[in-house]
Amino acid sequence: MASGAVINVNNTSKKFCRLLRRSMQYGIQDIALNTLGLSSQSQKLRKGEFWAVDNVSFELKKGETLGIIGPNGAGKTTILKMLNGIFMPDKGTIEINGKVGALIEIGAGFHPMLTGRENIYVNGAILGMSKREIDKKFDSIVDFAEIGDFLDTPVKFYSSGMYVRLGFAIAIHCDPDILLVDEVLAVGDIDFQNKCLNKISEIKERTSNVIISHNLNTIRLVCDRCLFLLKGEQIKIGDVSQVLNLYPQYIFGHDQDERYKSEHLDFEILDGNQLPTSKLIVNKEYHLKFTLKQLLAREGLLVAFSFLNLTNNYTQRIEIKRFSHIKNKIDSFSFTISFKHISLPPGEYTIKLAISDGDFLKRIFYLDRTLVFSVEETESSKFLDYVITE
Amino acid sequence: MRKKYVIIKVFKMDERGVKLYQPDAQIKKGWLxxxxxxxxxxxxxxxxxxxxxxxxxLAKYKQAVFGVAWALIMPLVMVGVFVFLNRAGVINIGTTDIPYPAFALLGLSIWQVFATGLTACSNSIVAGGSMVVKINFAKESLVIASLAQALFDFLVRIGLLVVVFVILRVVPAWTTLLVPFALIPLLLFTLGLGLILSLLTALMRDIPHIVTLLTTFLLFLTPVLYPVPQGKLFAILNRYNPLSTLIIEIRNLVIVGRITEPLRFMIISLFCLFLFLVCWRIFHLVEPRMAERV
Structure with missing residues (x-):
């Protein structure tokens, strides 16, 4: 292992099986082979199997933080589980030097019937802490989790935020050399998320961290390097801003385009001067122009669309419009949604559009995550626009 | 040249404490x-x-009004039914050295260590839920903790036994004090099977049904609720059922005051130890394979 590296992932792959029955059968087969002392030949794919993680390599030094990004099913969690030793790789090797603390699912091992206090001891023990260690850190855990009066309440009565807070608090107190964090902070409120990120930044010096997040801002804030996965493959690893810039391009297949053209739909965003644009500025005037083509709507056209914030996956607003008079064959039909002052929070967006025939159930066309545009703030933001006077 | 790789779980620690994860650990990792x-x-x-x-x-008894008493209700009902059937002449138990209710309750309490233990053990990994796939820890802990649960129930039942013995004026032999040691082979037997069944349950949900079926049938095929019959047929069955010997001899320690077939008991104890070690080893080897399919 290279000097100073605490994690060394070397051409590692992991395969899974799509079908439950076949997976059962393979499982029994592998177990039988291993029991007899034979190799399970894991480097070969059998029928129905696929590489969930395919030939990934990276190294992490002490005190470094690596972010892993990628859409769902990219293999992020699988890598984390291999780093934690829950799964063995099917190809390649992983070397780990140090005590690993993993937050793959917060509150895994919590028993709903037990109180917060009892669960702290159980979960602490699962994470490898002794009773004395937990006793010593007990107050600090309770303090960090902010559960206060609920300490002696069964955790099944906790809100999901409290649940996550307690889980995170316990895990962070087991003093790992390597901390693995899956997308687990998303449940807590902003305050707590910040607190966790602060805590991670605080212990960053001593630990090496691997963090999975869909929140690119989090990655930008705490990570030194970033690994971008797509369908198990390592697309890029390197400098955070460099990798993050690649992200939309890969996810949506092309660079930020100003228009979208397809068989059934043309779509563009026009600014106040009727010019196409993909960069929007908060509080300015914009028109979203949709042209539907070659569609068949027997009972009248129903259009629903929403803005999806790609940074945090929030749906920003949903609009529904019924065009009852547009019926049967639609050769070409245009409509425009105009915003006098667009008031979306800054970020990367895409449009989700559903075209239905008469009612929502009869959807005839659906558009998702194709055209990406960004909303930027100018010097005058609605949210910061205030004056305090005496 | 084709390299020969064996086994999956791989924990090669060098002197700096580096863990190495790789597919199918090498055989040179060493048996010892x-x-x-x-x-x-x-x-x-x-x-x-x-x-x-x-x-x-805590989780089991917290929300139950009768709490620990549930550990007593099942054997009481069972013994009650048998006492009734015996008195009514539906079945003929034969004569026992001590009054039948005490005899049956004693046998059933020992039996339950195996039966509830095996059921709890084989369900333990699945009952562990997401922690099995989300946290890395020695999964044996789940199985052993489940067995401890069955042992605790046994302790509770001892309390009941004491009461019944006092009421029926039965005086146990001094060798009763040796029962904890005599229980060890039974526990190893249960744990060994439990480890393997817990893995298989994670893969195939048929196992709990099979376990229920087996424990129910074995209860009637093992001299738990009745003394050993003299027939030839039963002698054969008895010879190949390690549970028979284990339960009869533990019961003998209480009633008769000695182990009647020490050699047989010894051999079966060694068999139990061997079974446990083999099962544990297999469990340890294939546990990560199971984690990816559970």
Missing amino acids: SLWRQMFSELIGSRELIWRLFVRDF
Whole structure:
């Protein structure tokens, strides 16, 4: 292992099986082979199997933080589980030097019937802490989790935020050399998320961290390097801003385009001067122009669309419009949604559009995550626009 | 040249404590060092086993009005039914050295260590839920903690036994004090089977049904609720049923005051130890394989 590296992932792959029955059968087969002392030949794919993680390599030094990004099913969690030793790789090797603390699912091992206090001891023990260690850190855990009066309440009565807070608090107190964090902070409120990120930044010096997040801002804030996965493959690893810039391009297949053209739909965003644009500025005037083509709507056209914030996956607003008079064959039909002052929070967006025939159930066309545009703030933001006077 | 790789779980620690994960560990990892690792992991999990036991215990009885009494209700009902059937002449139990209710309750209490233990053990990994796939810890802990649960129930039943013995004026032999040691082979037998069944349950959900079926039938085929019949047929059955010997001899310690077939008991005890070690080893080898399919 290279000097100073605490994690060394070397051409590692992991395969899974799509079908439950076949997976059962393979499982029994592998177990039988291993029991007899034979190799399970894991480097070969059998029928129905696929590489969930395919030939990934990276190294992490002490005190470094690596972010892993990628859409769902990219293999992020699988890598984390291999780093934690829950799964063995099917190809390649992983070397780990140090005590690993993993937050793959917060509150895994919590028993709903037990109180917060009892669960702290159980979960602490699962994470490898002794009773004395937990006793010593007990107050600090309770303090960090902010559960206060609920300490002696069964955790099944906790809100999901409290649940996550307690889980995170316990895990962070087991003093790992390597901390693995899956997308687990998303449940807590902003305050707590910040607190966790602060805590991670605080212990960053001593630990090496691997963090999975869909929140690119989090990655930008705490990570030194970033690994971008797509369908198990390592697309890029390197400098955070460099990798993050690649992200939309890969996810949506092309660079930020100003228009979208397809068989059934043309779509563009026009600014106040009727010019196409993909960069929007908060509080300015914009028109979203949709042209539907070659569609068949027997009972009248129903259009629903929403803005999806790609940074945090929030749906920003949903609009529904019924065009009852547009019926049967639609050769070409245009409509425009105009915003006098667009008031979306800054970020990367895409449009989700559903075209239905008469009612929502009869959807005839659906558009998702194709055209990406960004909303930027100018010097005058609605949210910061205030004056305090005496 | 084709390299020969064997086994999956791989924990090659060098002197700096580097863990190496790779597919199918090499056989040169060593037979003995794997044992060493298994034992050190087990010893390191003592605290966890205790916590898991306490957790399951609290969770089981917290919301139950009758609480621990449930450990008594099942054997009481069962023995009650048999006493009734015997008195009514539906079945003929034959004569027992001590009054039948005490005899049956004693046998059933020992039997339940195996039956409830095996059921709890085989369900333990699946009942562990997401922690099995989300946290890395010695999974044996879950199985052992489940067995401890069955042992605790046994302790509760001893309380009931004492009461019944006093009421029926039965005086147990002094060798009763040896029962805890005589229980060890039974526990190893249960744990061994439990470890393997817990893995299989994670893969195939048929196993719990099979376990229920087996424990129910074995209860009637093993001299638990009746003394050993004299027939030839039963003698054969008895010879191949390790549970028979284990239960009869533990019961004998209480009633008769000695182990009637020491050699047989010894051989079966060694068999139980061997079974446990083999099952544990297999469990340890294939446990990561199971984690990816559970």
